Amino acid sequence: MTMQEIKHTLRVMPIHIINPNANKERAVYVGEELESLIDTLGAEIVERVMQKLEKPDNATYIGKGKVKEVAGLVKEKDVDVVVLSTTAKPRQVHALKTELQKVNPQIEVWDRVDLILQIFDKHASTIESKLQIELARMRYMGPRIYGMGFVMSQQGGGIGTKGIGETNTELMKRHWRAAMKKVVDQLRKISSNRELQLERRKKTGIQTVSIVGYTNAGKSSLFNLLTGKSTLVENELFATLDSTVGKLYLQALQKEILITDTIGFIRNLPPKLIDAFKSTLMESMHADVLLHVIDVSDPEVDTKIHVVNNILKDLGRNIDDDIYVFNKIDAIDLNEEELKVKYAAYSPLIISVKQNVGIEAVKEAIARRLATINN
Ligand SMILES: Nc1nc2c(ncn2[C@@H]2O[C@H](COP(=O)(O)OP(=O)(O)OP(=O)(O)O)[C@@H](O)[C@H]2O)c(=O)[nH]1
Numbered sequence: 001m002t003m004q005e006i007k008h009t010l011r012v013m014p015i016h017i018i019n020p021n022a023n024k025e026r027a028v029y030v031g032e033e034l035e036s037l038i039d040t041l042g043a044e045i046v047e048r049v050m051q052k053l054e055k056p057d058n059a060t061y062i063g064k065g066k067v068k069e070v071a072g073l074v075k076e077k078d079v080d081v082v083v084l085s086t087t088a089k090p091r092q093v094h095a096l097k098t099e100l101q102k103v104n105p106q107i108e109v110w111d112r113v114d115l116i117l118q119i120f121d122k123h124a125s126t127i128e129s130k131l132q133i134e135l136a137r138m139r140y141m142g143p144r145i146y147g148m149g150f151v152m153s154q155q156g157g158g159i160g161t162k163g164i165g166e167t168n169t170e171l172m173k174r175h176w177r178a179a180m181k182k183v184v185d186q187l188r189k190i191s192s193n194r195e196l197q198l199e200r201r202k203k204t205g206i207q208t209v210s211i212v213g214y215t216n217a218g219k220s221s222l223f224n225l226l227t228g229k230s231t232l233v234e235n236e237l238f239a240t241l242d243s244t245v246g247k248l249y250l251q252a253l254q255k256e257i258l259i260t261d262t263i264g265f266i267r268n269l270p271p272k273l274i275d276a277f278k279s280t281l282m283e284s285m286h287a288d289v290l291l292h293v294i295d296v297s298d299p300e301v302d303t304k305i306h307v308v309n310n311i312l313k314d315l316g317r318n319i320d321d322d323i324y325v326f327n328k329i330d331a332i333d334l335n336e337e338e339l340k341v342k343y344a345a346y347s348p349l350i351i352s353v354k355q356n357v358g359i360e361a362v363k364e365a366i367a368r369r370l371a372t373i374n375n
């Protein structure tokens, strides 16, 4: 079942997996984030289930008793998709799905990563981002499960996957490898084109700034304000998937620089998935300066900064000279001075894109940073 095949609004039931030892407030934020991801898909949450779990069940992740409860609700509420709030092994997702198919043969089971990939799918507009999603999906699902989709579609049905023999498994693996190579080759071509572009740009001496940050922080909004462009701004997670480049004239340097907007980050993304987006992120990794945008009205400011910084570091980027831009000051009670004290560790610039506050200071900070790099 693909999103395109579904005509009605998706009826979704999240299963919030809660570690009983975890901080309660934190668990609530993470749960809310999962539900905004579901909203972003345009789906309807028809029921929600909580499951306290210290250790996932080896077979079905949630365990036998819970499967029964979930199956009952799937039937009663006519659920199309069950979403696990955490990342599960493809094998566990598949086992849970097989159980739930007994009450709804069309049921889909996604874990958190599957959900994010569905959103990426919905928002992907270029060949490159589509290829990257495909690659991420292949890597994430592994040969067995990925191939299963293939075999099932060949048979034209979703049921009856039992008894697939060794020969088929080998076939799946081969199919998986071949399919993956094809995507990797195509992506490599796009990547090397971009690398050429980046090198050419370096030679002309045009400096570059890239906007990074957690999803929904206001990166595209800031990009639009700085460049006069109109990249899509949405109160949705992952509205942006591709990199966009714009020009910015810096009065202080009396010259034009390039600025890019790109995909946002989110917690608990498997490295394999981020790796698949490397080609889009290359632009940012090579930028002279990074502007790290933060939603200051968010209750989890520090956590989200760490998530972003860890991903950047994993991608091999030095983050020591990043400029921290705290956005959406209009949405909280603290004033600029109080925020500067509270977040002193980041030497933050405090802005509101919405009210056009603090934007000149952002340009000045960029100019100052770029000037030091030049010398
Ligand atoms: N209150 C307030 N809202 C803002 C401000 N800047 C942006 N927003 C809102 O925040 C939401 C996300 O904005 P985007 O610019 O799409 O955020 P993004 O970081 O590009 O998000 P993704 O591309 O989805 O990762 C939108 O609803 C914006 O209108 C601000 O200064 N104040």
Ligand SMILES: [Mg+2]
Residues within 6 Å of the ligand: 219, 220, 221, 232, 239, 240, 262
């Ligand atoms: Mg954006």
